[in-house]
Amino acid sequence: MTSTITTEAAGPLRAGGISRLLENRNVLGALFLLPAAVILLLFLTYPLGLGVWLGFTDTQIGREGIFVGLENYEYLWSDSVFWLSVFNTVLYTVVASILKFALGLWLALILNERLPFKAFFRAIVLLPWVVPTVLSAIAFWWIYDAQFSILSWSLMKLGIIDAPINFLGDPNLARASVIAANVWRGIPFVAITLLAGLQTIPPSLYEAAMLDGTNSWQRLRYVTLPMLTPIIAVVMTFSVLFTFTDFQLIYVLTRGGPVNATHLMATLSFQRAIPGGHLGEGAAIAIAMVPFLLSAILFSYFGLQRRKWQQGGRD
Amino acid sequence: MTKFRLTRRQLMQGTAGVAAGAVGARLLGGRPAAAQDLKITPEEGATLRVTRWSPFVEGDEKQWLANTEKFTKETGIQVRIDKESWEDIRPKAAVAANVGSGPDIMWVWFDDPHQYPDKLLDVTELADYLGSKYGGWYDGPKSYANRDGKFIGLPLATIGNAVVYRKSLVKAAGFDEFPKDTAGFLKLCEGLKKNGLGAGFTHGHGVGDGNNYAHWLLWSHGGKMVDEKGNVTINSPETIEAVKYASELYKNFVPGTESWLDVNNNRAFLAKQVSCIANGVSVYYAAKKDPAMAEIAADIGSTNFPIGPSGQHAELYQVTSAVIFKYTKYPKAAMRYLQYMFEQPQMDPWIEASSAYCCQTLKAYAANKIWTADPVFAPYAKASETLRANGYAGPLGPASAGVMADYVLVDMFAEAVTGQRSPEDAVARAEQRAKRYYKS
Numbered sequence: 182m183t184s185t186i187t188t189e190a191a192g193p194l195r196a197g198g199i200s201r202l203l204e205n206r207n208v209l210g211a212l213f214l215l216p217a218a219v220i221l222l223l224f225l226t227y228p229l230g231l232g233v234w235l236g237f238t239d240t241q242i243g244r245e246g247i248f249v250g251l252e253n254y255e256y257l258w259s260d261s262v263f264w265l266s267v268f269n270t271v272l273y274t275v276v277a278s279i280l281k282f283a284l285g286l287w288l289a290l291i292l293n294e295r296l297p298f299k300a301f302f303r304a305i306v307l308l309p310w311v312v313p314t315v316l317s318a319i320a321f322w323w324i325y326d327a328q329f330s331i332l333s334w335s336l337m338k339l340g341i342i343d344a345p346i347n348f349l350g351d352p353n354l355a356r357a358s359v360i361a362a363n364v365w366r367g368i369p370f371v372a373i374t375l376l377a378g379l380q381t382i383p384p385s386l387y388e389a390a391m392l393d394g395t396n397s398w399q400r401l402r403y404v405t406l407p408m409l410t411p412i413i414a415v416v417m418t419f420s421v422l423f424t425f426t427d428f429q430l431i432y433v434l435t436r437g438g439p440v441n442a443t444h445l446m447a448t449l450s451f452q453r454a455i456p457g458g459h460l461g462e463g464a465a466i467a468i469a470m471v472p473f474l475l476s477a478i479l480f481s482y483f484g485l486q487r488r489k490w491q492q493g494g495r496d
Numbered sequence: 497m498t499k500f501r502l503t504r505r506q507l508m509q510g511t512a513g514v515a516a517g518a519v520g521a522r523l524l525g526g527r528p529a530a531a532q533d534l535k536i537t538p539e540e541g542a543t544l545r546v547t548r549w550s551p552f553v554e555g556d557e558k559q560w561l562a563n564t565e566k567f568t569k570e571t572g573i574q575v576r577i578d579k580e581s582w583e584d585i586r587p588k589a590a591v592a593a594n595v596g597s598g599p600d601i602m603w604v605w606f607d608d609p610h611q612y613p614d615k616l617l618d619v620t621e622l623a624d625y626l627g628s629k630y631g632g633w634y635d636g637p638k639s640y641a642n643r644d645g646k647f648i649g650l651p652l653a654t655i656g657n658a659v660v661y662r663k664s665l666v667k668a669a670g671f672d673e674f675p676k677d678t679a680g681f682l683k684l685c686e687g688l689k690k691n692g693l694g695a696g697f698t699h700g701h702g703v704g705d706g707n708n709y710a711h712w713l714l715w716s717h718g719g720k721m722v723d724e725k726g727n728v729t730i731n732s733p734e735t736i737e738a739v740k741y742a743s744e745l746y747k748n749f750v751p752g753t754e755s756w757l758d759v760n761n762n763r764a765f766l767a768k769q770v771s772c773i774a775n776g777v778s779v780y781y782a783a784k785k786d787p788a789m790a791e792i793a794a795d796i797g798s799t800n801f802p803i804g805p806s807g808q809h810a811e812l813y814q815v816t817s818a819v820i821f822k823y824t825k826y827p828k829a830a831m832r833y834l835q836y837m838f839e840q841p842q843m844d845p846w847i848e849a850s851s852a853y854c855c856q857t858l859k860a861y862a863a864n865k866i867w868t869a870d871p872v873f874a875p876y877a878k879a880s881e882t883l884r885a886n887g888y889a890g891p892l893g894p895a896s897a898g899v900m901a902d903y904v905l906v907d908m909f910a911e912a913v914t915g916q917r918s919p920e921d922a923v924a925r926a927e928q929r930a931k932r933y934y935k936s
Binding site: 349459 | 583586587590594611612613615651699700703750751752753754755756760763764767769770860884887894897898901902903910911914916925929932935
């Protein structure tokens with residue numbers, strides 16, 4: 182403000198237009214938004230737009246593509262490996278997200294109790310989330326190794342099994358194994374965020390509920406959960422997005438094998454686009470993920486955040 | 497495009513390069529006056545950037561750097577060498593080619609040069625010169641760097657793959673000598689399994705080992721992915737026989753080979769968890785380097801995969817070529833550098849220092865003493881000779897690269913051996929998947 186006044190004092194006629202413009206709330210707002218908008222356009226909108234465009238072309242590595250309309254999508258429609266990857270991705274996301282939510286909430290409730298060494302435990306819980314994915318994936322790779330698995334080794338020493346478990350070789354076991362690794366990694370995020378949410382619930386609500394003679398289950402059901410729903414919506418949206426787009430775990434553990442049983446859309450997209458050289462098709466697979474992601478976001482924003490739903494009512 | 501000066505004599509030499517093949521071996525000892533004449537004058541003030549894959553064998557990198565240092569000393573051209581994990585080479589080379597900036601020279605894999613041939617410098621003159629001087633290029637590696645009669649790169653090395661086994665266990669299974677045909681090989685694997693420690697070959701998505709094994713299975717039985725024109729011919733009685741044979745072999749494997757990636761077989765072998773694998777010489781090198789593994793190193797034998805019903809010994813292996821990108825500011829310096837590195841005073845020590853990991857692409861270097869330095873190295877000596885290019889018998893290009901990257905062949909065998917599909921169904925599915933790439 183001061184500077185404006187000085188400017189006006191110095192040259193009221195010349196600088197008048199600009200300073201008046203700068204005083205306009207809308208202009209100033211747009212000005213402040215500009216850097217963020219540029220970054221968004223440059224690093225988010227442009228790559229996304231390019232991805233969408235590539236999906237409609239037959240671009241290959243080293244060769245410009247031409248527009249081929251929906252041809253890539255038609256090919257994918259008839260490609261059983263693609264559909265297998267869609268199935269794997271949905272299964273992976275749904276199972277891992279449910280487990281992460283259940284276990285994460287459970288952990289958050291425990292950490293919210295009065296515990297000795299509370300800060301220490303809270304820090305420990307964050308570890309799997311802090312460790313780079315590739316590192317934890319390599320640790321799991323050893324845990325699941327066909328020859329050196331510590332799990333197989335322990336069970337064999339205990340005499341429970343007599344041959345190593347084929348963790349990453351059997352299709353269903355492989356799916357379960359990668360889901361377990363993802364859950365292990367994802368729990369801290371859910372747990373710590375929900376813990377933060379739990380701590381915002383006023384204790385007076387619990388006191389009131391107790392005076393009404395509720396048991397602990399009823400307090401969870403009628404006080405904690407409704408108060409927690411907004412944060413659950415946000416956490417689970419993010420969790421679903423992270424899980425759906427997971428790449429590193431699969432790439433390190435199985436590279437989509439055995440026989441594509443653990444290929445996710447993200448890994449298949451990479452495999453086709455970069456090592457395979459078919460950028461157009463790879464982009465099409467990546468773009469095919471968008472509807473799933475969008476529906477997850479829409480569900481969260483228009484569903485979970487709806488006050489009526491949060492209060493247990495229906496539309 | 498820049499061209500170096502050629503005398504009429506050199507030009508004739510170049511075109512007669514292939515015919516002069518046998519001459520090269522003789523020329524190795526004394527450096528021939530005529531072929532030496534190819535003089536490439538680097539640009540003033542040139543500097544070079546080279547990107548290579550991270551070494552698997554220490555000696556390879558050391559010697560390459562030493563040769564490069566010598567080059568810098570002699571020419572004044574600074575050369576920076578960057579390393580990339582070998583799986584990152586393909587995307588990074590592709591990006592460099594597409595964007596038009598990056599290293600001047602890059603070591604690329606397999607069909608890469610055929611994916612962006614027009615982005616690569618034509619090095620035909622240099623290749624012909626080297627070919628005529630050093631006994632000619634081996635056909636297999638050459639096909640990866642040669643398109644329509646023009647060299648778009650120089651085949652640098654073939655990373656050989658061979659059967660690596662424990663001599664004592666093979667002997668215990670009743671074989672004094674490693675069997676030479678597929679029937680005997682099956683019997684051996686049965687014997688190994690019966691004695692308690694089965695063989696193990698990669699059926700998982702291991703880029704190198706998985707593809708090598710799958711291609712050997714297919715080719716040893718006479719199957720092929722496509723014909724010369726690129727029509728998919730995988731669904732044939734030969735392929736089905738190959739799949740059935742693979743299933744028989746698989747019954748004698750250690751558990752979990754369908755989840756193996758490239759390193760699993762090495763570490764299982766060195767930990768005595770598997771009796772027989774197929775791998776580069778790196779597994780022997782690792783055993784040899786570690787005093788704690790002296791016992792297993794002494795027990796390692798190696799041989800080429802046995803001959804199957806096709807009667808031919810053909811394997812995929814991995815080929816790396818050195819390419820120069822057209823965008824380079826110093827094409828002559830880059831060519832001069834490659835010429836220097838391929839010349840005998842540099843190439844011979846490099847092949848030797850690579851401890852049999854890198855097999856020569858120029859025939860004259862077959863006389864390198866590394867191949868007789870250790871009996872374990874012997875099967876790797878012929879890698880370039882017995883190499884058959886990916887996507888045989890069709891053309892190299894995006895389709896052949898795509899089929900390999902999508903593990904079509906690896907999956908075909910894995911599906912059948914694990915019993916997920918019958919051999920016929922697995923082959924039919926591979927056919928369908930391959931046709932998506934070879935669509936036009």
